[in-house]
Amino acid sequence: MNWSAKIITHRGEKRIAVFFDRNEELIAVIKAIKGSKWSQTMRVWHLPDHDEHREMFGLPLLIDSLPSEEGARSLENFRRWLRSKRYSDSTIKTYMEAAKSFLVFFKHKPSNTISNDDVILYNNDYILKNQLSASYQNQIVSAIKLYFTTVQDRKVEIESIHRPKREKVLPNVLSKEEVKLILESQHNIKHKAMLCLIYSCGLRRSELLHLKLDDINSKRNIVIIRQAKGKKDRIAPLSSKVLELLRVYYKGYKPKVWLFEGQVKGQQYSEQSLQTVFKQAVYKAGITKPATLHWLRHSYATHLLESGTDLRYIQELLGHSRSKTTEIYTHVSTHSLQQIKSPFDDL
Structure with missing residues (x-):
């Protein structure tokens, strides 16, 4: 942007x-x-x-000072522990920032004296006071729980740290007509191929950008998504129409390593640029909803459900570990609701 x-x-x-x-x-x-x-x-x-x-916007965080010396040492131990557990770089960065903000908040208190009451104090005097979201608070709780697993001499009872009550928010979904308008608004073959592949396979943004040339198996008509969220591989069926689009794209751009590369050959396409491509497509399509790239994944799952695909298959296609995560799409599918006749019609 x-x-x-x-x-x-x-x-x-x-x-x-x-x-x-x-x-x-x-x-x-x-x-x-x-x-x-x-x-x-x-x-x-x-x-x-x-x-x-x-x-x-890349501005310094509100809590941008350093923790105590003891806190800095324990943070470095925490980083090494996360690496040994093979957490992704983005997850390590997120957890380190969260743990750092917590330790800075209690910088005048040794880590081994912090208790569960202090965690509640932090939630009230930092998270809630600054009106931070429940999802951000949940992220902080995850980091704190993991951090204190690495601190041997501690008062905190990890199992007793509670999470915020989960908000029941329905996934945002575009209609098939809206998706079509968005995809057809892009005339740049590369941009169109990226958006079409995301929707047709229900990909996350990072999953698309980490695809390599040999992850497209044209003989079996599948896309191999490697080491996605949760370090899991999965496959997704490849639409024949998208395959043809990818062939046209490949002839024009000749990527070397990644399926979609930036201006420099061999370098990954950036997440920010991909977001901009989507926002431009939404604007060109005349859609005023505050749509994000992830809406395409939500729409893919919902449209599959409405077309009669079994929820267990959708779970596999999306790479969800728990069926409950996939079941949320039953609440936004209108297929069954449309069969219900309103009593108002009989008045």
Whole structure:
């Protein structure tokens, strides 16, 4: 995204101002962020000053000082432990930042004296006070629990650390007509191939970008998704129409290593660029919903369910470990609901 951000004071409150040339696509993205506002006097969009938003724009986190010496040593031990468990680089980064913010909050207290009551204090005086989301809090809890498994001399009872009550949020789904408009709005063959492959196989963003040339098996009409979330391999059926599209794309671009590469041969296409491609396609399609790339995956699962595909197969195709994760799509599928006649029609 072509934007920049800085911390401002607006009506006595710290806010994050976002600067960009007028662009309906970017405005839609900003509007979708909870707490976003337009300042008529300053002529700028601004957001609540939270760590989640700071991280989004690459700004220093609210808790950006260093923990105590003892805390820094235990953090490094934590990093080594995560690596030995073969967590992904992105997961290690997330957990390290979360553990660091927790230790900085208690920087004047030795790690081995921190108790479960301190965890509750942190949730109230940092997470809730700064109005951070339940999902962010859940991420913090995961990091704290893992961190304290590496601290031998501790007062914290890991099993007793509670998670926030899970929000019952339905996945966002586009109709088949809307998906078609988005995919057909892209005339760049490379961009179109990326979006079509995501929808046709229900891929996560990182899964698409980690595909290599030999992961497309044209003889068996399958896509091999290697070491996806949870370090799991899986396969997905490859649409014959998408295969033809990929062949046209390959002839035009000749990628060397990755299926989709950036401007430099052999280098992976960036996540940020892929997000921009999708946002441009949504804007060109005339869709005003605050759609994100992940909506294509949600839509794929829901459309499969509505066409009669067994939920167990959808679970396998999406790479879900638990059936309950896949069952959420039954709540957004309209196929069965459309068969129900409203009593209003009989009045």
